[in-house]
Amino acid sequence: MTVVGNMRESKLAGVALWRRIADEIRLDIVGARLARGQRLPTEAKLAERFSANRHTVRRALAMLAQEGVIRAEQGRGVFVQDARRVFYRIGPRTRFSEGIDGQDRQVRGALMSHAQEHASSEVAKGLDIKPGAPLIRLETMAFVDEAPFSRSTHWFARERFDGIAEAYAARLSITAALQGFGVETYTRHSTRITIRHAEAEEIIQLGLSPGAVLLRAEGIDIDAEGKPIQFLVTRFPGDRVELLV
Amino acid sequence: MTVVGNMRESKLAGVALWRRIADEIRLDIVGARLARGQRLPTEAKLAERFSANRHTVRRALAMLAQEGVIRAEQGRGVFVQDARRVFYRIGPRTRFSEGIDGQDRQVRGALMSHAQEHASSEVAKGLDIKPGAPLIRLETMAFVDEAPFSRSTHWFARERFDGIAEAYAARLSITAALQGFGVETYTRHSTRITIRHAEAEEIIQLGLSPGAVLLRAEGIDIDAEGKPIQFLVTRFPGDRVELLV
DNA sequence: AGCCATTTGTGCGTATGTATA
């Protein structure tokens, strides 16, 4: 475990000490892949390690307990509750449910809303259509082990995929929905990965705490002929996911 | 531009309002790729947009000015100083300098330190060698337009690449250094991408502010025969980089 | 049972940081 220098030096950072301690402990737990049930150092030891007051450490632990990462038992100690990151595979053949497979996890999709709209210049460029062309936008969520795992926005050209919202709602799978439109297979053409902070709505939907960091993946899927099918943006909670390229 | 709901609701988040405002403005600038020299809304307008006091907005702007993202001119306004994200390409053929090319950027590498050590179980697994086998570890940095852009740690099996630290120091290129060992070409076997918070040392080396978020890419390079050559971990400042897969 | 050390949970006082008006 790496000890952060003098955490008190950075009071002017705008990030509370208890929050930075929580982030670091979470990293130790999730990053080191500690087993469920394993015991953490005592509050006193953690306080010493971070050169902080025990109250401050307790504030950090309270947050992690709230997140379900740890569980405290009076007189016994603090124990790891859920440690694993979810792996998500990105490659030429990127499918949501397949990306999670082999991890003994339960995956579920949900359609939050859908709308008809017109292509912005960015989406138009990605889908290789004219700006302003009619689109269908799907807002979806995925749950892993019943916990919110990702929020995605999908854009499809309406000319070719009119009715895809209903198809997705019925099957809760993009792959299955696309097969209804004659797309037997598709491949991931490109993916752009960035980081940003969660906005208010995302904090609520993904069950995060304010200031949480998201991993954002923006991708374009193409069919067998190389024609763009889908432009999508997926946001993952930064501390729950590991992308495998 | 997206407005965060009621930012005042999250006082218990452990992240100061001025910090969240700074993060959001930075995102608008960097993410929306505003042009250098473009003017930001007045402090009064920003205060209204974030439902915050002008003092609080000024605090946020002070941080961004400190980072070099914006520049305030008395009586004229606040202007974008440096806006673009650096794109970094990850694929079968991942080379550092090539990853940045075509972006009109100046790239420079540096060797911070090197050491001999023995393989941890994780590195051993990645390099397909025995745990405890002798290794050479390189700690490098890369600068883009003279600003710190990434911190990497490279591991090579000492048996095959003894002297690679000196070779790297002479050429400041992993690709060139490897050619001295008869490796004409190599490919990226796998990459794992995660997020974490910067530690004290990384904050100093990369010129970040406390609480900054890093994008961490862990990769394995293999030679033409499929034998692992290099195990490496690269940390990028989250708000300066965009990974293209 | 009792006793004790360990560990988490709770309360209070104080100083400083954050945000508003």
Next chain:
DNA sequence: GTATACATACGCACAAATGGC
């Protein structure tokens, strides 16, 4: 710049639960 309210962080003390002797 000043005044006010709340959040953060610290320090000390003590209560409550656990487990070993």
